Amino acid sequence: MSQNAFLLPLLRVALALPLWLFAVGAMACTERTMLELIGTLEAPKGYDQVYSRVSVQPPRPITTMTVGEVLDWQRLASKTSVSSAAGRYQVIRGTLSNLVDQGVVSVDDIYSPRTQDRIGLHLLRSTGYRNGTTSPAVANRVAGIWAALPQIGGPEAGLSVYEGYAGNHALISAPSYQGVLDCSLDVADVEMEATVIRAGTRLGFEFDHIIERMLEGSEAMAEPLQEAALWLLYALAIADIVVTFGRIAITGRSLGVVMQDLVSRMLVIGLLSFVILNIADIVFMVANVAALLAEDITNSKGISLSAYARAKTTLVFSFSEGFGNLPSHSSQLVFSLSLIIVLLTGAIMALALLAYARLYIGTIIGVLAAGLGGFTATRNAPRALIFSTLGNGLRLLTLMIIMHLGLEMAQALRGSSPGETAALLTLMVDIIIVLLCWQLPTTITKLTGGPGL
Known part of the structure; x- marks a missing residue:
């Protein structure tokens, strides 16, 4: 073999190496x-x-x-x-x-x-x-x-x-x-x-914004209702004490029994006054506890309707990656399924919005029930308010858990199925989630003695 025959391939490699390195660098x-x-x-x-x-x-x-x-x-x-x-x-x-x-x-x-x-x-x-x-x-x-x-x-x-x-x-x-x-x-x-994700997030933000407005509205409603509830509480308490002392005078009960009854009544009035004056903080605390518990149970960070909407939008987009990679008939099917999923997502978020409304606005309006606790004949009204608030908090917690478990299930299905199949399976999951979000929180709320839907 001649020297030129040996050097020629080596020279070609040497000349090609910079071009190969440039191509690799261009890919980075x-x-x-x-x-x-x-x-x-x-x-x-x-x-x-x-x-x-x-x-x-x-x-x-x-x-x-x-x-x-x-x-x-x-x-x-x-x-x-x-x-x-x-x-x-x-x-x-x-x-x-x-x-x-x-x-x-x-x-x-x-x-x-x-x-x-x-x-x-x-x-x-x-x-x-x-x-x-x-x-x-x-x-x-x-x-x-x-x-x-x-x-x-x-x-x-x-x-x-x-x-x-x-x-x-x-x-x-x-x-x-x-x-x-x-x-x-x-x-x-x-x-x-x-x-697409930005649009979905914006939709969720609108729902979160409504929740913020409901919280602000309930806080604005709280002050006049608190004043009315306190007046009602003290007026009924005074009237009840007068009636009680009248009965005691007639029946001749001992002074010790009278004082014991009076101290007990004052403790109840003090507790109800605290609830009335802090009702907005109590409601906000219940909502936060529900969110924190939902995060712990589902292992999901930053639970909110905007996060949920963003995740669902991302999921829907992934079915077809913009519909550019699917045949025409498959694209139409996926588009139709995706549209229904988006509508069901809106329905699920609307149910969550209703749960927040029951907790924020319903409880604030219900504070007048605490004012009825000043009278013996209506002493069960405050108990109903407390259980109603806890029930609405439990309703909200249940909704959050159902929503995010359903989301995780849909994401898992997407990871193991092609676009058309994943879209169909997600639709089925969302239908089940809507039914659960409608019925299960009501059933669980009733266990606390709270109101049904």
Whole structure:
């Protein structure tokens, strides 16, 4: 074999190696890809976007303001809002202030897209992320900065680190996030998923917002009803004491028996007064206990209707991945099944809304029953109020458990079945869940002596 015949293949390999390395490098996702993903999820409206529920708007587009002016606005916004996130990467005031202290940006810098990209890149690199990183540990550190990203692996996989706080939820699934990390998916591939999940989350937020308004309304109703209930309690108590002393005088009972009866009556009046004056706090506590118990029983973090709606939307979207990968007849079937599932999801959330209404508004109105406890003949009315409140709390707890167990079952079915089959099985599960949510809480509530539906 000649020397040229030996060297020629080696030369070809040497020449091809840089091209092969370039191709491999091109497949690895870059910091720019990650910034595009974060910006797409966190601020789809662009570099001027601020936290959607902020009550104090910036005086002008933030890309025309200096970093110092943005910090001044964030300080004002933080007084009335739970978040002051600003820009393409939704940087909050504390983080932006720290970046100024570290010299990453200056207060005189314009908060322009270029400045925001520099901030985003610095925050991304602070997690240990570099071009081509696919480590779940690093991915979770990135998710620890940006709430729209889900955690990968562990008991809270798929959830935002800030799940439920300030309305935050992950806007893509953990597999989609991992797909972008290892470059099996483009950002455009997950953008539709984020749009659908964002719409589902917004629907859930509307339900959560109604619950918040009901709580505020019940608190507003509580004050005048408390006053009326106290007047009723004391008036009936005084009248009852007068009647009791009249009977004692006629029957000639001893003074010791009279005092014992009076002390007992005063203790009851004191207890009822406490219940009346703190009824709003008691109702809120019952709702919180129900939520915490539901979290413990179902091992689900941040139980809320917005979280439930987001999870169901993610599930429905996964049936067809946007209907682009299915034959026409299958796409129509999945679309029809998905539409029914969405309607059933709304019905389930409406039942949860009704349970909150019974607890918040029903109990507050029922506080007048506590005022009837001042009279011996109506002493059972406060007992009915207490058991009704506990029964409504138990109703809410039961609903939450049923909802989330049904959700977990549907998710498990999706993981083991193709889209059409999973959609059909999820529909069947949701029909059962609706029936259980309608009937089972009522049955359990009756065990406490509370009212039926």
